[in-house]
Amino acid sequence: MLKQYETVFIATPVLSDAQMKEAVAKYTGLIKENGGEVVYEEDWGLKQLAYPIQHKTSGFYYLIEFKAEPEFVATLETQYHRDERIIRFLTVALDKNAAAYAEKRRNNKAAKKAAEETKVEEPAKED
Numbered sequence: 001m002l003k004q005y006e007t008v009f010i011a012t013p014v015l016s017d018a019q020m021k022e023a024v025a026k027y028t029g030l031i032k033e034n035g036g037e038v039v040y041e042e043d044w045g046l047k048q049l050a051y052p053i054q055h056k057t058s059g060f061y062y063l064i065e066f067k068a069e070p071e072f073v074a075t076l077e078t079q080y081h082r083d084e085r086i087i088r089f090l091t092v093a094l095d096k097n098a099a100a101y102a103e104k105r106r107n108n109k110a111a112k113k114a115a116e117e118t119k120v121e122e123p124a125k126e127d
Helices: 017-033 072-082 096-118
Strands: 003-011 037-053 056-068 086-093
Touching: 003 017, 003 037, 003 072, 003 096, 017 037, 017 056, 017 072, 056 072, 056 086, 072 086
Parallel strands: none
Antiparallel strands: 003 056, 003 086, 037 056
16 A cells, blocks of 8 residues: 655765756656656755755755655665765655645645746836
């Protein structure tokens, strides 16, 4: 039975946009290849770290919410360990309450984005 998980990884700040997209594609592809399903992805961007990790003070944060077999998490984390681009990661299983909260958060974010996109700036009136 598929369980729902959330994984966040921090990639080294020296990556270009293309390298970061490649890293994300690698992990979303790995999830799909192993019978999982990517539910949601969110790029949190470059952020300062609370403390230096491997002599770095910032990193690219990326969240992937997915459904997969419980055995798959070990495979995913092994790949994180082997990838020199990843400096930290955390994968957590979501219970039904956490999954409901994550869905609510996604919907709120989507609604907020839709509202921003529908706001059309009024052309400046000339007197």
